[in-house]
Amino acid sequence: MASSPVPAPGRPSGPPTARPSAAPTGSYAPGHPPSGSYSSGHLSGYTLGAGLALPRSARPAELPSVHGALLCVALPALAVCAEHGQLTGEGPEGVYAAGRRLLSRCVLRVAGREPVALQGRMVGVDKAVFLGALRVPGEPGPDPGLAVERTRSADGTERITLRSAATRTLRIPVEIALGTDLADLGAVASGRPSPELPASVHGTGLRWTGSDGRSAAVTADPPPTDSLAAAGVLRWEAELAPGAVFTIHLRVRGESAARPAAPHGGGTGRPGGHLLSDARAEGDDARPGELLRWSVEDLRTLLQRDPAHPADVHLAAGVPWRCGPVTAEALWAARMALPLGTRLAATTLRALGRTQLSGGGPESGRIPGPLRDAGPHLPPRCTGVEATLAFPVVLAEARRWGLPPADLDELLPVAERCLDWLRRAIAGSCFVPDPGPAGPWRAETQAHAHRAALLGADLLDGCGRPGGDALRDGARTLRERFRREFWLEDRAGGRPAVARTPDGRTRAELGGWAAHLLDTGLLGGGRYAPGLLDKTQTEQVARLLGTPALDSGWGLRGLGVKEPGYNPFGHRSGAVRVHETAVAVAGLAAAGQEREAASLLRGLLDAAETFAHRLPEMYAGEQRTAGGRPVPHPAACRPAAAAAAGAVHSLLALAGIRPDVPGGSVSVHPLPSAPLGAIRLSGLVVAGEPFAVRVGRLGLGMVEEAAEGLQLGV
Numbered sequence: 001m002a003s004s005p006v007p008a009p010g011r012p013s014g015p016p017t018a019r020p021s022a023a024p025t026g027s028y029a030p031g032h033p034p035s036g037s038y039s040s041g042h043l044s045g046y047t048l049g050a051g052l053a054l055p056r057s058a059r060p061a062e063l064p065s066v067h068g069a070l071l072c073v074a075l076p077a078l079a080v081c082a083e084h085g086q087l088t089g090e091g092p093e094g095v096y097a098a099g100r101r102l103l104s105r106c107v108l109r110v111a112g113r114e115p116v117a118l119q120g121r122m123v124g125v126d127k128a129v130f131l132g133a134l135r136v137p138g139e140p141g142p143d144p145g146l147a148v149e150r151t152r153s154a155d156g157t158e159r160i161t162l163r164s165a166a167t168r169t170l171r172i173p174v175e176i177a178l179g180t181d182l183a184d185l186g187a188v189a190s191g192r193p194s195p196e197l198p199a200s201v202h203g204t205g206l207r208w209t210g211s212d213g214r215s216a217a218v219t220a221d222p223p224p225t226d227s228l229a230a231a232g233v234l235r236w237e238a239e240l241a242p243g244a245v246f247t248i249h250l251r252v253r254g255e256s257a258a259r260p261a262a263p264h265g266g267g268t269g270r271p272g273g274h275l276l277s278d279a280r281a282e283g284d285d286a287r288p289g290e291l292l293r294w295s296v297e298d299l300r301t302l303l304q305r306d307p308a309h310p311a312d313v314h315l316a317a318g319v320p321w322r323c324g325p326v327t328a329e330a331l332w333a334a335r336m337a338l339p340l341g342t343r344l345a346a347t348t349l350r351a352l353g354r355t356q357l358s359g360g361g362p363e364s365g366r367i368p369g370p371l372r373d374a375g376p377h378l379p380p381r382c383t384g385v386e387a388t389l390a391f392p393v394v395l396a397e398a399r400r401w402g403l404p405p406a407d408l409d410e411l412l413p414v415a416e417r418c419l420d421w422l423r424r425a426i427a428g429s430c431f432v433p434d435p436g437p438a439g440p441w442r443a444e445t446q447a448h449a450h451r452a453a454l455l456g457a458d459l460l461d462g463c464g465r466p467g468g469d470a471l472r473d474g475a476r477t478l479r480e481r482f483r484r485e486f487w488l489e490d491r492a493g494g495r496p497a498v499a500r501t502p503d504g505r506t507r508a509e510l511g512g513w514a515a516h517l518l519d520t521g522l523l524g525g526g527r528y529a530p531g532l533l534d535k536t537q538t539e540q541v542a543r544l545l546g547t548p549a550l551d552s553g554w555g556l557r558g559l560g561v562k563e564p565g566y567n568p569f570g571h572r573s574g575a576v577r578v579h580e581t582a583v584a585v586a587g588l589a590a591a592g593q594e595r596e597a598a599s600l601l602r603g604l605l606d607a608a609e610t611f612a613h614r615l616p617e618m619y620a621g622e623q624r625t626a627g628g629r630p631v632p633h634p635a636a637c638r639p640a641a642a643a644a645a646g647a648v649h650s651l652l653a654l655a656g657i658r659p660d661v662p663g664g665s666v667s668v669h670p671l672p673s674a675p676l677g678a679i680r681l682s683g684l685v686v687a688g689e690p691f692a693v694r695v696g697r698l699g700l701g702m703v704e705e706a707a708e709g710l711q712l713g714v
Contacts, residue, residue, distance in 0.1 A: 553624025
């Protein structure tokens with residue numbers, strides 16, 4: 001089938017709703033600007049269903065780069081630190097609580113000089129250590145006689161230790177210059193921070209108060225000898241005998257005019273780590289163990305409470321720019337984290353379910369969400385459509401992993417309303433338009449819709465609810481039309497179209513989005529649902545995903561290098577997105593396309609090693625070369641929920657765990673070639689109980705630990 005171009009991206013588009021349900025991507029909601037963006041031209045002239053137009057939105061300022069920063073995270077607390085350890089007030093540096101910068105400057109001087117920075121490193125997801133040294137005046141030789149160690153936590157708590165190796169007693173002045181602008185993280189992201197506020201002496205430290213009544217204070221122990229508010233300086237006279245230490249403890253605290261804040265910036269405390277299990281990996285290759293450990297810790301540190309419903313917890317999309325309300329990405333991350341337990345999926349589904357649109361209109365049952373950039377060839381997509389289609393899928397798979405009946409009963413009505421919306425959406429054309437009724441029809445959205453229909457039907461059947469047959473019929477029709485109308489034949493074996501318009505025009509640009517066509521979803525009995533593609537088409541997509549045009553050697557590119565508009569740094573036009581690579585690894589493994597799955601998995605694992613096993617949400621799609629390293633993306637979040645959960649998802653593909661707790665069974669289907677050698681995965685959760693599996697060097701799997709009563713299969 002020949003392809004013809006669709007209109008340029010500036011054509012009218014918008015979300016299919018009668019009113020804006022969330023800020024569009026181009027605007028920064030306070031404290032959580034998005035990673036994607038688009039120009040106001042994408043929305044120009046588009047009118048929503050009831051005649052209301054989305055507000056225009058200019059492209060945001062360039063995000064400050066954080067790829068080289070050390071990020072200490074324990075949401076809602078966050079510290080962004082340069083490797084030298086000083087907080088200079090430049091760019092995004094500082095200590096934040098609930099999206100507000102409490103401290104932007106914290107500069108240490110000893111005897112009037114800044115220590116020589118030697119090393120900065122993370123010692124946990126929420127803590128960093130910085131080492132420096134100073135030469136003591138009057139001491140012979142070039143060797144430093146004073147060592148300086150600073151340990152800073154996400155909430156701004158800091159311990160500064162001076163250790164003397166001098167041969168005589170030292171009496172030296174120590175001073176710390178402090179300051180803050182109390183800027184909102186959104187203002188910092190857009191390059192609009194406020195000037196520093198004047199300080200006042202407060203107890204054993206300093207305090208700053210903004211025009212809105214918010215304030216921040218730093219207290220010190222031991223109390224300083226002098227507190228100079230005008231200069232923002234605390235000063236001590238330290239006396240150190242040979243081998244002695246002098247230690248200062250700093251504590252940062254924020255308050256609002258309405259209610260004093262907790263030390264971490266929130267009134268409800270940190271969510272408990274028990275939501276996610278202590279998964280472990282050990283085997284011939286040590287790197288999966290490190291990647292799994294850091295990924296689980298990153299997921300834990302990204303947990304945040306729903307302010308209106310503190311008992312419910314969801315993942316922030318990423319730090320530092322995307323710590324806002326629950327998103328579709330949080331739902332996908334919760335799905336990929338199901339092997340760590342079902343509680344996160346339940347609380348995330350509950351938080352999203354409360355936003356579901358009600359009433360009797362055409363949008364009833366849809367979950368609202370903002371628009372997100374879709375690359376250079378298509379208008380923005382609606383994340384609300386994505387979340388609506390993901391909801392029944394995540395609930396259905398959580399049930400297979402052992403979701404408690406009480407959670408299932410509570411969430412099932414929301415899933416039914418999502419499925420009702422889906423039935424109405426495909427009733428006419430058989431395809432789901434995205435972002436609005438005028439389309440386009442995106443292949444990725446059809447993959448989400450097809451998966452939702454089949455897993456939704458399975459969910460309804462399993463819960464004794466009607467409607468399953470109608471959903472399967474709709475999925476069958478969608479599948480048949482997709483194979484006819486979205487597959488573009490060519491001499492190389494063909495390829496799927498990325499999108500079609502209702503009048504039949506196609507876009508043929510190939511990218512990482514095609515991985516979603518292989519993600520079919522888990523049914524009962526350890527079976528995967530049928531996919532949108534037939535066997536021949538599936539094999540061809542696997543081959544395409546494994547070509548150098550898409551496989552960068554570090555992961556899957558968002559857009560092939562030979563496609564028009566390719567940009568190795570483009571979020572949807574060439575960068576490697578970890579989530580998409582993880583979807584490809586698992587989908588290829590499930591489809592039996594082991595060579596391509598293993599290649600992408602090895603590339604992702606190699607990339608993770610260069611990022612100290614803490615994967616960012618994306619990095620440049622530059623081709624891997626001998627001795628090279630993946631190039632960071634300057635605006636990428638790190639840690640990011642979908643990246644951390646994607647790492648878990650990719651590693652679990654090695655074992656191919658397929659639970660069916662309602663059916664009383666669990667089976668494993670490991671990659672036969674065992675591409676990473678022998679590996680043991682433990683600390684997982686199936687049916688609410690510990691689960692462990694071992695895969696040998698010959699690719700044979702063995703379940704070593706499982707809930708009593710589960711029938712085991714390989």
